Amino acid sequence: MQRKSILWTVLFALTLGLIFLTPKLATSQQTQIAQGMSGGGMCGQGMMGGGMMGGGMMGGDMGTIHQLFANHNQIRRTVEEIPGGIRSTTESDSPEIAALIQQHVPTMYKRLDEGRELSMISPTLPVMFRNANRYQRKLEKTPKGVTVTETSQAPDMVAVIREHAHEVDGFVSQGMSAMCGGISK
DSSP: OOHHHHHHHHHHHHHHHHHHHHSSOOOHHHHHHHHHTTTTSSTTTHHHHHHHTTTTTOOOOOOOHHHHHHGGGEEEEEEEEEEEEEEEEEEEHHHHHHHHHHHHHHHHHHHHHTOOOOOOOOOOHHHHHHHHGGGGGEEEEEEEEEEEEEOOOOOHHHHHHHHHHHHHHHHHGGGGGHEEEEHHO
């Protein structure tokens, strides 16, 4: 029990350091993330309670994801349903945010290929990780972000791909709050 408390304290301190030392994060997002990490507001038990950090997000992805959430208002995204899946373009006029987008998507695809599941509050991510070989992914970098095409021959995976695109749309439009109370349509 003491070991778990020490781990929580260390993770909380590291996260707060990352959040408050990163100049790109907006103040309201800092507060929201800090509350979630401490269990004080975000999703009831906080992001550590089996959420974002419970399953291995610490591997360098956390900082990128936090910065994308914190700067969601600088990101624009379009999603087009195509036969068998979606094509999405996610971009930012900020060179720093565009670089984060271009870093995040290939990192996620590498995790998928390696079977290193990312644990977040998302109903689609676990399904996508467990079925990574049942859908195709194509990534193209654009000058301001990425274009992604994801397709499958399996109707159940097409539905998951499209639902995940909807989740990401919510993350872009609502930031961190989309992870908690569900994504507003």
